[in-house]
Amino acid sequence: MIKVISANRALAEAVRLARPQVIPVYPITPQTSISEYLASFVADGDLKAEYIRVESEHSAISAAVGASGTGVRTFTATSSQGLALMHEILFAAAGLRNPIVMGNANRALSAPLSIWNDQQDSISQRDSGWMQFFAENAQEALDFVIQAYKISENKDVLLPSMICIDGFILTHTVEPVNIPDQEDVDNFLPTYQPKHAYLDPKDPMSLGTFTDPDYYMEARYDMEVAMERAKEVIRTVNKEFEEVFGRKYDLVENYRCEDAEIILVAMGSICGTIKAVIDDLREKGEKVGLLKVIAFRPFPQEDIYQAVKNAHRIAVLDKNISFSIGGVLYNEIKAKIDVDASSFILGLGGRDVSPEDIINIIKQTRNPTEPDVITWVGLKEEE
């Protein structure tokens, strides 16, 4: 059924279809309507789940870890300061190998205080052991949640997933979204059957134990192995999803990259703007393409390399800043792939990025004034 809804609504619909049994959530702009939709689904009996009204995001993710530790499917959602408050427990959730799925409405971090969009919040949690998937639109928000459970719960992965949707740009705008049938989702995503670490009186075990130097490294190494294995699991789940629902996904999306001389690399909603600009420029004969990074973790270095290896130069667009080194996606690509690249910091704290900005980025990438320069797009001169 196609409905015209926001990405927050789409994400909540996906959660309803995935049937988690425990949902601890704390509201925060611009995620709040996700928690409200889920509360109403539970109150109306459309979703049979324990909805826990916690007193903070730290409690929300802690309750999710506890619930997941009993072997039930679990969901939570947050944004920005809330995600930062979860920081400690994000590492615990990944280390305990809890297949929690979380929605994160990407929003700038304070200070200065801002409720508007950038991706600093989730990027800052990149080393927590969570998989991160960035949605371009509301449909992807829905589709990624359903697939994320299947990926996270896979016995070869058992790591939590974060579905990232750009605050306001996606969370509060509406677009047509295809909502799958419950029966199809139930077949694609059967009830979660925990097989590893969970509390069961018939098979008792301790979770989250103290580990001395004899054990810790192996536990962390196992997480690294699982994160690498996740790439293949994601591809398999993407294929199964396409067979049932007809929409095709991968770790990255190549948009008119095949013969492109200039390729833009970006994540999230900005990819929609870039695609429109590319279509215009292609009509004028300019060979430009977009590589949309969907999975930021696990980091799809081979997919990125294959897509950009024949380009003259690439431009990496970052809605984040790691001070004194630059955009995180740019630096990770440069660390792993030998490619000529320009770095652009843009859209911080909700600064608008227009099609003209994208055209200028392409121009600047085609004729770089100096190598490895970091450009802050639309930065105002001091008065």
Place this chain on the structure above:
Amino acid sequence: MTSIGATVKEPGSSKNYKTGSWRTFKPILDKEKCIDCENCILFCPEGCINKDYDIDYDYCKGCGICAEECPVKAIKMERE
């Protein structure tokens, strides 16, 4: 311990971890010199010395308190 999720299925398993591996200096008691005052037994923070003055090297961390408290210097700390 299973390293996925660091789970432990055996109760009371912390005793399997031999903290004696932390030791740099090992207490050696000369029972000929010992005057049976029980100072070392009382002062040992790990409870690693029994009534017969046998030292449990599985868990003795080599802190040296026993040697320090022995009034007749019957305990020597030797490098492992």
